[in-house]
Amino acid sequence: MRRPSFLPSVDPFLLWLISVVAAASLLPVRGAAAEAFGLLADLAIALLFFLHGAKLSRQAIVQGIGNWRLHGLVLASTYLLFPAAGLATARLAAGWINPLLVSGLLFLTLLPSTVQSSIAFTAMARGNVAAAVCSASLSNLLGILLTPLLVGLFLQTGKGGAGSDWQAVQSIVTQLLLPFLAGHFLRPLIGGFVDRNKKILMPVDRGSILLVVYSAFSAAVVNGIWHILDLSDLVVLLVLSAAILAVIMAVNVAAARLAGLSREDAVVLLFCGSKKSLVSGVPMAGALFAPAQVGMIVLPLMIFHQLQLFVCAWLAARFARQYDLAQAAAAPAGPDAAIPRTPAAIAAAAAVQGLAVPDACAPGVAANLDLLARHAERLRAAPEADGA
Template identity: 60%
Template sequence: MSRIKGAFDPYILALLATVGLASLLPARGEAAEVVDAAANAAIIVLFFLHGAKLSREAIVTGFGNWRLHAAVLATTFILFPLLGLTMAAIPGLPATAGAGIQFLTLLPSTVQSSIAFTSIAGGNVAAAVCSASFSNLLGIFVTPLLAALLMGGHGAGVSWDAVEKIVLQLLVPFVLGHALRPVIGGWVGRHRSLLSYVDRGSILLVVYSAFSAAVVGGLWHKVPLWQIAVLFGLSAVLLAVVMVVTWFGGRALGFAREDAIVLLFCGSKKSLASGVPIAGVLFPAAQVGVVILPVMIFHQIQLIACALIARALHTRLMRAI
């Protein structure tokens, strides 16, 4: 989702502005129904584009390194959720904050930024494409199942209605987009900049819809400023722990430097693009804004930290040549 031009991603300003707009002028009544319908359509477009951008050739090229991909998936869907359970159990942590952190840890990895940081640091780009793409595809199924298993007390659940939404809004558009890649792949490649705006605009619309419902439901009475500060701190600690584990874990597993970099960047990421629509499917409308708040916070922290680390690894590589 993220263009890597600096340590700070300007897209976060658009996200903050969207949250501000929803806080001041939330959609209500019939307007809320229109916005909700538009947000559902945006989710379909978003996952269609994800499928259309998925390159089979790159996946086939990188798929041979199964040990690396298994390590990335284990970090994403085992280590992260265990850390989420631990943090959610911190004494005195509000239930809303714990639920948001826990949901964050269940999400798949990012695609674009994981690949970009891997490339900057001199890692195995083909393997990064495979790991990040496979993580995103699995996330359509694994994230809702983990949420139902670990967050049933917070309103998450995989009912038949949720399954239908997952299939129709996430899986079918993704598969259709990928199936049409031989037809539209060239056009997608030539218009990546335009599609990036469509991609991001879809997320902004979904965020506005989610936060509008949350604000109407009393979001800012439930989440005071001190709790937001706590979420920043927990997100930073979470990212630091996972990055340390993945970096030294990659070396302990005997991975080459290029593959250790893939584990570091693909294993430590959480996808805002997947998290927002999945939350919309799994949670009641008024609860979605609270749940995705930590995802938005973690999104910016991971971009800043990974941009700095990728540049440091690139500098170290250039000195060694």
């Protein structure tokens, strides 16, 4: 049975995230095991940022760095629009839910954008990937300094004193920035291996995130998060997260139109300017807030992170289908037209004709079109051979 096109598909990674949260709720790590698990999570985060740095090519930076208007809009969305929405939401939510959850909502709006998912969704939606690489990376690098500054301005962290603030910045720089820079500077040596083995290295990315979520949520469960919260708190968090995401996306779409951005750059603004990083947020929360507060602080971020992935995955797939349909409609007709051979091209060509290829028939249709394309190539080559 085919899924209706108006329903968003579920990213398997979202199911893994939900499973990890459930596992941490039922079997949280405690004591010495929790300390060892936390150390392992820290090492995983460092490895993740090392790989992000190694993936960032100088060529991509050169290609995308000149688009300062786009980068300025992305940074304005991340560090101006989001905090404004967070302050407004925190004011509205005060008295409705636990004050720590209100602080968590504001904290998530002060974080940098994601890197991996922003680039992946931009590529999926046929956007400007080089600009997405620059915008997302710049957002994260600036966030190492801007997020602690914004947290100090707007939140009481429970770690009073200038010395503790400096220690928090040092911890963030050591865990995130230094591995990222190390990976980037070592790219001439390891970049080829990283580029050739992206499918092998993907489990490292996702596994690191799952490890961090399990460690953070285990600590929250041990500190009695489910005795403090109830279902209504989670519902309110979900509604407020959805409202923040909807406002940010709507403003970014309007800003792209007002600025006259191309379709490819508008995709970058939508995806890079509407997401917040779970991977950066969890270690930053651990460095900036008291240990007893971290679980409650990161819970809104985990809910927002899953929601943003779900919405952006659906939008990226929708944009990709629209782009493929437009490309198929603009393709030349007649004997010189290319015969579709990839699943995406076949689906786009079928949609232009008002047809739908059932999943059970897709392999046979692809095989027949491939055979037809090879016959067409031989027929086109025959006159050239006769003329020779």
